[in-house]
Amino acid sequence: MYAAITGASFLVLFGVVFWSTARFMRHQIDDSVANEIDEILADSQAGNAGGLGGVVRGLARHPSGFYYLLQSPGGAAVAGNMPPIDPRVGIREWQEGRGPGGSEHAAVRGRGVEIHGEYLFVGWSTRQLHEMEEMVAGSFGWGLAASVALALVGGFVATGRLMRKIEAVSETSRDIVRGDLARRVPVTSAGDEFDHLAGSINAMLNRIESLMSDLHQVTTDIAHDMRTPLTRLRQRLEGARHPSAGAGELRDALDRTIREIDVILGIFSAVLRIAQIESGARKSGFTAVDLSELLGTVAELYRSSADEKQQSFRSDVAPGLAVRGDRELLMQLFANLIENAIRHSPSEARIELRAAARADAVQVIVADDGPGIPPEYRAKVLERFFRLERSRTTPGSGLGLSLAGAVAKLHEAAMTIEDNGPGLAVTVTLPHGDAGRYLAMSFSSSGTI
Amino acid sequence: MIPMRILLIEDDAETAEYVLRALAEEGHEGAVEHGGRRGLERALGERWDLLIVDRMLPELDGIRLVETLRRAGRSTAVLLLTTLGGVDDRVHGLNAGADDYLVKPFAMSELLARVAALGRRATFAPVQTLLRFADLEMDLLRRSVTRGGEPVELLPREFRLLEYLMKHAEQVVTRSMLLEHVWDVHFDPNTSVVETHISRLRGKIDRGNANPLIQTVRGSGYSLRAAR
Numbered sequence: 001m002y003a004a005i006t007g008a009s010f011l012v013l014f015g016v017v018f019w020s021t022a023r024f025m026r027h028q029i030d031d032s033v034a035n036e037i038d039e040i041l042a043d044s045q046a047g048n049a050g051g052l053g054g055v056v057r058g059l060a061r062h063p064s065g066f067y068y069l070l071q072s073p074g075g076a077a078v079a080g081n082m083p084p085i086d087p088r089v090g091i092r093e094w095q096e097g098r099g100p101g102g103s104e105h106a107a108v109r110g111r112g113v114e115i116h117g118e119y120l121f122v123g124w125s126t127r128q129l130h131e132m133e134e135m136v137a138g139s140f141g142w143g144l145a146a147s148v149a150l151a152l153v154g155g156f157v158a159t160g161r162l163m164r165k166i167e168a169v170s171e172t173s174r175d176i177v178r179g180d181l182a183r184r185v186p187v188t189s190a191g192d193e194f195d196h197l198a199g200s201i202n203a204m205l206n207r208i209e210s211l212m213s214d215l216h217q218v219t220t221d222i223a224h225d226m227r228t229p230l231t232r233l234r235q236r237l238e239g240a241r242h243p244s245a246g247a248g249e250l251r252d253a254l255d256r257t258i259r260e261i262d263v264i265l266g267i268f269s270a271v272l273r274i275a276q277i278e279s280g281a282r283k284s285g286f287t288a289v290d291l292s293e294l295l296g297t298v299a300e301l302y303r304s305s306a307d308e309k310q311q312s313f314r315s316d317v318a319p320g321l322a323v324r325g326d327r328e329l330l331m332q333l334f335a336n337l338i339e340n341a342i343r344h345s346p347s348e349a350r351i352e353l354r355a356a357a358r359a360d361a362v363q364v365i366v367a368d369d370g371p372g373i374p375p376e377y378r379a380k381v382l383e384r385f386f387r388l389e390r391s392r393t394t395p396g397s398g399l400g401l402s403l404a405g406a407v408a409k410l411h412e413a414a415m416t417i418e419d420n421g422p423g424l425a426v427t428v429t430l431p432h433g434d435a436g437r438y439l440a441m442s443f444s445s446s447g448t449i
Numbered sequence: 450m451i452p453m454r455i456l457l458i459e460d461d462a463e464t465a466e467y468v469l470r471a472l473a474e475e476g477h478e479g480a481v482e483h484g485g486r487r488g489l490e491r492a493l494g495e496r497w498d499l500l501i502v503d504r505m506l507p508e509l510d511g512i513r514l515v516e517t518l519r520r521a522g523r524s525t526a527v528l529l530l531t532t533l534g535g536v537d538d539r540v541h542g543l544n545a546g547a548d549d550y551l552v553k554p555f556a557m558s559e560l561l562a563r564v565a566a567l568g569r570r571a572t573f574a575p576v577q578t579l580l581r582f583a584d585l586e587m588d589l590l591r592r593s594v595t596r597g598g599e600p601v602e603l604l605p606r607e608f609r610l611l612e613y614l615m616k617h618a619e620q621v622v623t624r625s626m627l628l629e630h631v632w633d634v635h636f637d638p639n640t641s642v643v644e645t646h647i648s649r650l651r652g653k654i655d656r657g658n659a660n661p662l663i664q665t666v667r668g669s670g671y672s673l674r675a676a677r
Contacts, residue, residue: 265554285540301638304645328635335638
């Protein structure tokens with residue numbers, strides 16, 4: 001294929017060169033012949049030259065590469081250095097060896113004119129033209145052969161390289177299918193299209209691997225988190241079934257069982273909710289949201305809870321903050337952050353909700369002066385089921401912050417978890433409501449999503 | 450309690466049985482259909498006070514069923530039962546024309562409270578600007594409340610809370626119904642906000658009165674009714 005294209009283009013090039021060279025040379029011959037005829041006619045006008053016959057005879061004696069022929073009206077050669085020919089007017093050309101009258105003679109191109117009944121022909125050897133044509137054809141022939149050969153070799157080499165690279169990709173995918181998820185397509189230092197492709201494939205594989213490991217983690221965590229309450233549930237039901245259990249005990253056990261089941265269902269519900277939010281389908285329902293009003297409601301929802309723990313709750317929300325989003329999910333995001341602050345801070349703690357417009361975004365901060373989160377765990381708290389105290393004695397599923405993180409991500413909002421010295425400050429930076437201008441989403445291990 | 454004719458369209462036989470029994474105990478007349486298509490035919494073919502429709506149904510989806518019903522010009526009240534974690538179900542259901550929704554699994558008291566609230570809706574006077582219950586009066590235009598002729602000062606949220614209680618007087622209203630209608634919150638915020646506001650409202654309306662009107666219904670919610 002490669003060779004055929006190379007050959008074809010070479011042939012086209014050859015044709016153009018050959019044809020234009022030959023045309024140019026014939027043109028040259030025609031010009032010189034015309035000049036010579038003009039000169040012969042001019043010389044024959046001069047009295048001392050013995051007329052046309054004299055001039056031609058004189059020229060034929062000292063040929064300068066021209067062929068001359070002067071024929072009488074009867075067809076007999078009067079003068080010249082070539083045999084008589086059929087007296088036709090105009091441009092004429094003979095190939096070598098097929099001269100007029102069958103005689104051996106050179107290839108000639110020239111012009112015949114009729115002057116007062118006599119026929120004058122002046123020609124020029126086309127040997128040079130033919131030699132040139134042969135030479136051009138010859139060299140092009142070699143060139144064609146060489147280039148086709150080169151193209152074939154190059155094609156083989158390139159195809160081999162291509163096959164090797166493709167083989168590397170398919171070998172990698174076979175390994176991955178076999179279960180080795182850590183395999184990656186090799187990237188060379190060439191920086192060609194294949195390396196770009198390999199880079200993209202590897203990025204995709206990284207994403208898939210991290211999703212797979214997430215999935216694995218979540219599955220394990222759900223199973224783990226479910227086993228403890230379900231075991232407890234089973235024990236309680238078994239105890240309640242005991243013949244000695246009175247009606248009151250039975251009723252009490254059932255009530256507690258229902259409460260426990262509600263907690264388990266709540267966990268499932270939260271997991272499903274996070275999954276749905278992460279799928280991004282909810283984005284189609286985005287509307288203009290009055291964030292100031294929303295935060296006011298959230299503050300109102302939790303003020304009483306803070307009061308019950310003797311915590312001070314301060315809300316400083318600028319009026320007229322507008323964002324685009326899903327009201328329900330945004331409310332849950334900030335509710336989770338505040339609930340988290342209240343739950344994890346001791347009594348007498350100070351909890352703050354601040355919201356204000358920044359140059360290109362709306363910033364909401366939920367801060368407390370409670371125990372905070374050690375820096376090494378700040379990225380972890382956004383993971384599903386992560387809880388600082390592994391004993392899991394306090395209520396809560398460890399899903400609150402991951403749900404908040406998923407909602408923030410859906411809204412293209414940055415959520416950072418920082419030290420409040422002492423305590424914790426969670427900052428959510430939302431794009432302005434008027435346009436999706438703000439797209440800065442930073443992901444880093446410092447606990448930024 | 451106003452007895453109602455209720456059609457339950459629910460594919461899970463056990464849930465259906467359980468709901469029907471609870472409705473019967475409340476004095477309602479209930480019937481059940483397990484498939485979406487049959488359910489729609491029956492909903493259109495007979496006169497019902499309320500339809501309870503499951504979101505996930507064989508043959509015809511619950512939301513499509515409600516849409517079809519509304520396109521046929523039926524204004525029968527519809528309570529949609531949605532699935533666990535179905536984030537969009539509420540919006541889709543209400544857009545399709547459902548009047549209320551309840552996320553499965555639900556407490557039976559919650560379902561019965563919502564059924565009662567929807568039943569009342571049908572017989573609601575179209576425009577009411579003056580709500581009255583016992584010696585409690587609420588003027589919705591002047592945003593004023595009096596108890597036994599004495600003016601009561603309420604904050605806006607307390608006003609909305611009392612308005613909802615008065616519109617559903619003698620019925621049980623649950624915590625989540627109050628969160629939805631008074632705060633426009635559609636998830637369980639895990640706070641005592643409702644309890645706190647009820648307690649404040651009691652302080653302003655019932656304190657020192659021999660006849661308290663706001664009652665706590667154990668395990669269910671609250672109700673505006675005269676103490677017995």
